[in-house]
Amino acid sequence: MRTPYTYTRRAARTVATIGHDHVPRVVANLSDAAITRMEDLTAIGHVYDPVTDKWAMRDQAAEFLYMGSTPLPFMAPTGTRQLLDADAWAAHSDTFYCVPVFTVDTYTHATARHSVMNVVRCTIDELTSDVVAQLILDTTVVLLLSSTAPSYYTSMRAAIDRVTDAGLTAPIILERDIRSASIDVCVLHASTDLGGLLVDGLGDGTMLQVGTPEHVDLQQSIRLSFTILQATRTRMTKTEYISCPSCGRTLFDLQETTARIRSHTDHLKGVKIGIMGCIVNGPGEMADADYGYVGSGPDRITLYRGQEIVQRNIPSDGAVEALIDIIKSDERWVVPTAPSS
Numbered sequence: 464m465r466t467p468y469t470y471t472r473r474a475a476r477t478v479a480t481i482g483h484d485h486v487p488r489v490v491a492n493l494s495d496a497a498i499t500r501m502e503d504l505t506a507i508g509h510v511y512d513p514v515t516d517k518w519a520m521r522d523q524a525a526e527f528l529y530m531g532s533t534p535l536p537f538m539a540p541t542g543t544r545q546l547l548d549a550d551a552w553a554a555h556s557d558t559f560y561c562v563p564v565f566t567v568d569t570y571t572h573a574t575a576r577h578s579v580m581n582v583v584r585c586t587i588d589e590l591t592s593d594v595v596a597q598l599i600l601d602t603t604v605v606l607l608l609s610s611t612a613p614s615y616y617t618s619m620r621a622a623i624d625r626v627t628d629a630g631l632t633a634p635i636i637l638e639r640d641i642r643s644a645s646i647d648v649c650v651l652h653a654s655t656d657l658g659g660l661l662v663d664g665l666g667d668g669t670m671l672q673v674g675t676p677e678h679v680d681l682q683q684s685i686r687l688s689f690t691i692l693q694a695t696r697t698r699m700t701k702t703e704y705i706s707c708p709s710c711g712r713t714l715f716d717l718q719e720t721t722a723r724i725r726s727h728t729d730h731l732k733g734v735k736i737g738i739m740g741c742i743v744n745g746p747g748e749m750a751d752a753d754y755g756y757v758g759s760g761p762d763r764i765t766l767y768r769g770q771e772i773v774q775r776n777i778p779s780d781g782a783v784e785a786l787i788d789i790i791k792s793d794e795r796w797v798v799p800t801a802p803s804s
């Protein structure tokens with residue numbers, strides 16, 4: 464029985480690299496995108512270098528590419544798999560590395576399925592008890608699940624609880640299409656809907672689309688997916704900053720200092736840094752940070768490792784460098800790589 468007071472991830476079986484103890488996967492929906500060149504995949508985190516003829520995968524790169532019925536016109540990047548609508552999958556030359564995506568109807572009547580992974584894309588309304596009973600028997604199924612109900616979050620949560628209680632252990636990828644004239648509206652809805660479910664321990668992946676009604680913004684869709692995973696602590700792919708809102712006690716320019724610390728440390732995947740305006744309340748407000756940069760007097764900074772003071776009241780000039788030295792001494796520093804375009 465799930466309780467709202469502790470985090471428990473829904474018990475899903477592993478299918479390929481999805482579910483159980485795998486981090487939630489990110490699926491890019493490219494079914495409406497015109498992907499003709501390798502460079503087109505830069506937006507979803509895969510960078511092709513024509514000189515070396517190699518792909519580089521960024522920390523925030525989609526692992527699964529949903530192509531609809533049009534396969535990529537070139538070989539998929541290393542570390543990815545194409546998801547193809549069932550008819551296109553059956554006609555493709557590589558039916559192992561490509562994965563079929565069925566509707567409930569095509570799944571039920573399929574004459575051929577993948578031996579390892581079969582995606583069933585459906586809405587919560589299609590998950591009748593008969594369909595669920597059928598899916599329970601298939602250990603290769605991954606659900607790509609969405610809801611058209613007015614409240615995506617509550618309807619999805621109720622549906623996932625219902626099918627889980629019935630015995631379905633298939634991994635579930637949360638599909639959400641939020642396109643609006645305003646990116647703020649997209650961020651708000653995506654964060655509350657997908658973030659809420661992930662905090663509840665529900666969801667083994669996301670397939671998110673944001674942008675305008677006319678145009679899907681692929682880059683924003685992937686970035687926002689990873690940001691939500693990071694914020695829900697289900698998948699850490701970048702440095703995390705915990706900063707106080709600042710108030711009359713703040714002892715330095717919080718925004719300028721935060722920007723400076725970020726510029727030096729934003730490549731440190733998974734490291735949490737607290738940046739707090741004063742030593743009165745700051746240490747308490749950054750309780751779960753790995754490192755803390757806390758104002759302790761005019762032009763004075765106190766540096767923390769966790770809740771332990773490492774350097775007290777040092778001059779603010781050079782304090783960022785001292786913070787980096789602490790991270791280095793913990794062997795958590797990595798040399799930043801040159802940004803790729």
Ligand code: SF4
Binds near residue numbers: 708742744
């Ligand atoms: S940590 Fe200190 S400076 Fe920052 S908001 Fe709290 S009381 Fe104000």
